[in-house]
Amino acid sequence: MRPPAGPISRPHRDRNQHHPPSRRNFRRHGRTAHSRRREASSSEYTDTKTTERQRQRRRTTDKASADDATDLGASTIDTKKPCRIRQDGQEEDLRQRFGLDQDQDYIDNLTSELLKKYPKGYKREFNRPFTNYPKNVGFNEDLSAPQPDFIEGPEMLQYDPFPVDEHVPGAALYKDDPRSITLPQIAGEWKGPSGDMREARMQSAYDGAAMVHARTQALAYMGKSDPTGHAEITTFTTDGTNLNLFAHYAAETGDGTLEYHQYPVSSINLTGTHQGHKDGRRSLRNAQDYAKTQSEELRDQLKEHYKQQRSSDLHPIAEGVPTLPVPGTEPLHAYENEDDYEVVEHQPVHQPTPPTSGQKRRAPSSHGSSHGSSHGSSGHASKHRSYWKKDAMSGRYYHKHSDGSVSWLDDDEEDERD
Incomplete structure (x- = not known):
């Protein structure tokens, strides 16, 4: 019995359901995928080779340019000026245009x-x-x-x-x-x-x-x-x-x-x-x-x-000029043989005063015959003149020591001095 005329209903298929392709489609899809992978690999290899060739060509060109510049005696200092190409094909110096220093x-x-x-x-x-x-x-x-x-x-x-x-x-x-x-x-x-x-x-x-x-x-x-x-x-x-x-x-x-x-x-x-x-x-x-x-x-x-x-x-220094005495001070050589005299009395430094009768003592004039025999010599007299000072008020001779004490010359020695 023949089926009735009209559209034949087919069972509904879920599109989310996986259906393996037919063998023919699988072989076609697989060959296409392999071909694509091979083409991609070949293209990548070609690009890499081309890039490397370009780099090598660029290095060779730069080296040749540098050699040419050296052969021509060009300076190693970079003096290139920034420029741009105008519409007429000429270079325009930007430094000159904007007033910059070219050097x-x-x-x-x-x-x-x-x-x-x-x-x-x-x-x-x-x-x-x-x-x-x-x-x-x-x-x-x-x-x-x-x-x-x-x-x-x-x-x-x-x-x-x-x-x-x-x-x-x-x-x-x-x-x-x-x-x-x-x-x-x-x-x-x-x-x-x-x-x-x-x-x-x-x-x-x-x-x-x-x-x-x-x-x-x-x-x-x-x-x-x-x-x-x-x-x-x-x-x-x-x-x-x-x-x-x-x-x-x-x-x-x-x-x-x-x-x-x-x-x-x-x-x-x-x-x-x-x-x-x-x-x-x-x-x-x-x-x-x-x-x-x-x-x-x-x-x-x-x-x-x-x-x-x-x-x-x-600090001026005058050579050959003797030093003048300063009031209140003694000559530098006033203390030679100072051991021949002993301290009699302490007196103010600024005003020597003659001693009274109870204060006067004899100062030993020598330690031996050699010193006594030399009192009459000119050298000893010179030393006395520089050692003893005469008091203007009493007329007597005195010596002021470094510690402030004063020794007075006895009358006998004054007669001998005179």
Whole structure:
């Protein structure tokens, strides 16, 4: 019997109930999952290999660029300027647009890489004019004040209590600054990669002459001077590629005029080799150490001289002039052979009084024949003249001892004295 026409109802299936897929579907799903895993693994491997290749290519490019820069003699100091690409394809310097200093990075790298920094009390200044330096002292006629790019030295407070700015003209570099650098011994001038090193050398010569003049004045204050041709002042110039060191001294000509000389000491290439960079750095720091030592020695000499000068002013000593007697005191030689006399009576120190008849006693004049025979000698008479004092009221002779007691000379001895 055929079933009736119409839709056939099927039993309801729960969707939450798990039904295993057919074998065909399982094989299809399994092959797809495996394929996906294989593709993912292959893609990850490809990405890793590509990234490593890019890194290697980047390192090779950077190394080649660095080698090219070294071969061209470029400075090891980073002087790149921040810029951006304009619509016309040209670079625009942001430092120039906003008025920034293009050499600031250069200076920061120079000071941090080459120069040595010292503790507090020994300070440095950058591009600051000498506002306290005297004008028209022989080498700076109608010239502006020196203004080195770099200078360092002890602070003025390190010279206390010596008022160095009052006694040594040009010692303190900056006016109305109690912490001004004072009597420095080293300065430096630098130019950018496109700067003129001949101009830097001329500027360093001017800086060196100013420091030599101040040192000469400080030594003259103590009555000293450096030997002829002796150099203690150092300057340096650099453009980041070459470092030049100079020594400075003053020499007197036949007519008595001082000439200031600049003598080249060394010139080192900082970028040719790594050893050259190390040699330049060491040379500059050695020059700094030497200048610091010379500054501190000069400072200590000035302070010691000032101390001795003040001491001599407070306690003047006149050589060859005898000391005048002071009222109420005795001569220093008044107590020689004091054992020959005994204490008779205590009297006020300020007013000796002659003794009464009941108080007078004889003081032994000798201990033996040798002493007695010497009373008539001139030496003994001289000793008596310095030992005995005559009382103005009674006319008698007395001697005042260190303990305040007074001895009176007997009448017989007075007759012998007369």
